[in-house]
Amino acid sequence: MSKDFVALLGTKGGPAIRPGSSMPTSNLFCLNGQQIVVDCGLGVTRGLVDQGMQLKDLSLIFISHLHSDHYLELGPLLHTAWTAGLQSRVDIYGPAGIDVCWEGFLASMKADIDLRIEDEGRPDLRDLVAIHVIDSGKVMERGGVTVTAIRNEHPPLIDTFALSFRTDSTHVVFSGDTAPIEALEDFAKGADLLIHEAMLESALPGLMERVGNGSDKLMAHWLRSHTFAHDAARTATRAGVGRLALSHLIPSDDPAYGAQDWQDAVAGHWDGPLFVGHDGIRIEL
Template sequence: MDASVTLMGVKGGPAIRPGSNMPTSILLRMGGKTILVDAGLGVTRGICDQGVTLTDIDMIFITHLHSDHYLELGPFFHTAWVAGLARKIPVIAPAGLAEYWHGFLSSMQYDIDLRITDEGRCDLESLAKLQTLKEGVIHSHDGLKVTAMRNIHPPIAESYALRFEASGKSVVLSGDTAFMDGMIEFADCADLLVHEAMLLPGVEALCARMTNGDERLRAHILRSHTSAEDVGRIARNARVKHLALNHFVPDGDPDFKESHWENAVRENWDGPLTLGKDSITLVL
C-alpha cells in the first residue's frame, strides 16, 4: 500500500468561523500503521470521513499542548471506546498531557462508570498508553522510524517537529514553529515536508479585527510561527521533493486568497507545492 498523508485540519489556532478550515490534525498511513498526529477540534469526524474506523488508529502523536492540537483527544478516545476500542493506543506527547487526560476522565466519570456497569464496557482510562515525547528516535519497529526534534514555539518549550520514515519514503511535519535553521537538516531530502505558515499582511489584518486579545497576540504569532517566504526557503535548502502548507495563519480571510500564499512561497521555492485544505490526501 502506498504511503499517504491526509491533512484533516489545516487552520492555525483554535477558533473556527464560517468559511474557515478546522484546527490541526493529520492522518498518516505509513509502514503498515495508521497514525494520528494532533487532535484538534473535529478530528474524530475527520478520521471517519477518511473511511478509517476509529478503532484502527495505531499510534497518536501530540506535537505540543496548545488547544488546537489536543482539544478533542479525550472525545476521540471516548467515541472510539463506545465504538468498540478494547486495546491500548500509544499516545506520545509532551509531559503535561496526563493532567488533561485525567481531567477529561473526571469530567465524564458519571457516563464512563454508567457504561461500564450498564453496558459491560472495558476500562477507558487504560486505553490511552501515555508516553513522553522527547527529542531523538522515539519509535523504530516493524520498518517504521519516527524521530522528533524540538522546534521553536514560545512560550511553549516542549514543542516538536516529527520525521516519519518507512519503505524508503520520508515525511516531515514541522509542528508549530518559528523559522529555524535546524528544520533544513531535519527535513533533508524528505519526500514530503508539511510546514506551518503565516502570511505577514494577514497577521496584521487578523489582529486588527480581534475583539478579545491585545498586542500580546500579535507578538505571539510573529515570534512563534514561520512566514510563507521562509517556508519556501526551508524547502529549497532542504531539497525536499514536495512541500505542503498547513496551519495557516490567518485562515478563512476572504481578503487573502491562494495566490497570496503561493506568491509568498514562490519567492524561494519553485518545486511541487500543495496549499493544504481540510481532507486533502497526498500520496507518496
C-alpha cells in the same frame, strides 16, 4: 485506504472557528499499513471518519505541543473511538503534561465511563490508553516506521516538537508550530514531503481585527513563534525536500486571501511541488 498517504484533516492555525473557516490542526499519516494521528485539534474525529478510518482501529497518536488547537479533541476522540468499538491499546506520544490532560478528561467523564462499563459491558477505557512523554531524538520504532523528534522554537512553550516519520521508502516531516530554525533544515534533509506551518504577512493586521479580544501581545506571539510562508519555502529549499505542504495557515478563513496568495508568497523561494493545505486534502506518497 491507500497504503501510503498523508491527509491534512484540519489546516487552520489557532483554535477559533468562524462561519466558513477550516478546522484546527489534525492529520492522518498512513505509513506501512499503520494509521497514525498527528495532533488532535477540534474536528479530528470527524476528519478521520471522512477519510474512511474505522475509529475502533485507532492505535497511535502523536501530539506536537500543548496549545489547544493541537490537542483539544484528544479526549473526545478516544472516548468516541471507545464507543465505536475500540478494545485494543492506543499509544499516545506527546510532551510533558499530556498525561495531566488525559487524566483530567477521564475525571470529567468518570460517571459516563463507569456507567457504560456497567450498563453496556464495555472494557475500561482507562486501561486502553498508554501515555509516552517524548523528548528530542528517537521516539518510537514500530511496524517499519521510525519516528524522531527535535525541539522547535515556539515560545513561550519549551516542550514543542517537529516530528520525522521514516519507512524504508518514505520520509515525511511535520514541522509543528515553529519560528524558522536551521535545525529543521537538517532534520528534514531530503524528505519526500515537508508539512510546514505558514503565515501570510500582509493578512495579519486584518486577522487581529477579527480576533477582537487580543492585545498587541498576540501579534508579538505570531511574529516570534511562527513562520511566514516565504520562510517555510526557504526551509524546504535548503532542506532539499521533494514536496512542500503548507498547513496551520494563518489566516485560513479570510475571504480576501486564497490559494493564489500562498503560491505568490512562496514564489522565488520554492520551485518544487506545492500543496496549499485545505481540510481533507490527501497527499499520496
